[in-house]
Amino acid sequence: PSHMALLCFEDVIQGGVPATVQRLQSGSWSSSRWRGSGAWLLGSSPAAVEKDVVMLTGDNQRVAQAVAEAVGITDYKAGLKPEDKLAYVTDAAAAAAAAAGPRQGGSGAGGLLMAGDGINDAPALAAAQVGVAIASTPKDMVAAAADIIVLNGQGINNLPWLFRLADRTQTILQQVGADTECDACCNVWM
Numbered sequence: 001p002s003h004m005a006l007l008c009f010e011d012v013i014q015g016g017v018p019a020t021v022q023r024l025q026s027g028s029w030s031s032s033r034w035r036g037s038g039a040w041l042l043g044s045s046p047a048a049v050e051k052d053v054v055m056l057t058g059d060n061q062r063v064a065q066a067v068a069e070a071v072g073i074t075d076y077k078a079g080l081k082p083e084d085k086l087a088y089v090t091d092a093a094a095a096a097a098a099a100a101g102p103r104q105g106g107s108g109a110g111g112l113l114m115a116g117d118g119i120n121d122a123p124a125l126a127a128a129q130v131g132v133a134i135a136s137t138p139k140d141m142v143a144a145a146a147d148i149i150v151l152n153g154q155g156i157n158n159l160p161w162l163f164r165l166a167d168r169t170q171t172i173l174q175q176v177g178a179d180t181e182c183d184a185c186c187n188v189w190m
Contacts, residue, residue: 011063013070016157021072024051029160030167051163054092056085058120085124089114093129115156118142132162 023029027050055076057064064078077088093112100111114121114128117135122145125131133146134155143149150158 011059011067013067014155014157017155018071020157020160021053023160024053024163025072026050029163054088056080056088056124082120082123085116085121086127089124089127093127113159115150115159116142116146117155121145132159 029051052075053073055064055068055071055073057067057076057078058080059067059078061078064076068074068076077084080088089112096112112128113130113132114124115132115134116122116125117133119141121133122142125133125142126145130148131146132148132150133140133142134150135143135146136151137143138149138151148162152158
């Protein structure tokens with residue numbers, strides 16, 4: 001007798017992700033009313049702008065569309081291989097740098113952040129101005145390619161806090177007259 005087992009898997013959207021996407025897209029990530037683990041980061045700044053949120057995924061079109069719709073993302077790319085994600089990030093970073101031009105102190109830093117949770121995201125994470133690895137351990141291969149590693153289990157929900165931290169850091173560096181090179185590093189987040 002032959003037996004067959006059918007296993008079905010579905011992407012489970014982490015709680016809070018739709019609200020996080022909305023906060024990034026609307027610019028409300030910098031709200032001084034926010035009270036979370038980083039409540040000491042208060043105030044808004046001119047850098048508190050809407051973020052373009054794009055989902056890059058290796059999932060097929062149907063799955064990608066369902067996930068994007070569930071979290072409120074309108075711009076998504078499906079069926080991507082690691083080299084496709086890298087090409088997208090490289091092109092987007094170049095366009096952002098060109099658009100930023102002299103506003104960023106001539107650094108050309110366009111402010112592209114890439115967040116990813118798998119080894120297939122590593123090349124794009126490394127190419128982004130800021131790469132954020134969503135990992136379960138610092139030994140995950142994706143962590144080696146990132147500038148920031150998120151290990152607290154909250155994943156993408158950490159991005160508003162990270163933007164506020166970068167915003168606050170930039171403000172402090174400007175107040176103390178930090179050197180231009182360090183200041184340009186912080187501009188990458190904005």
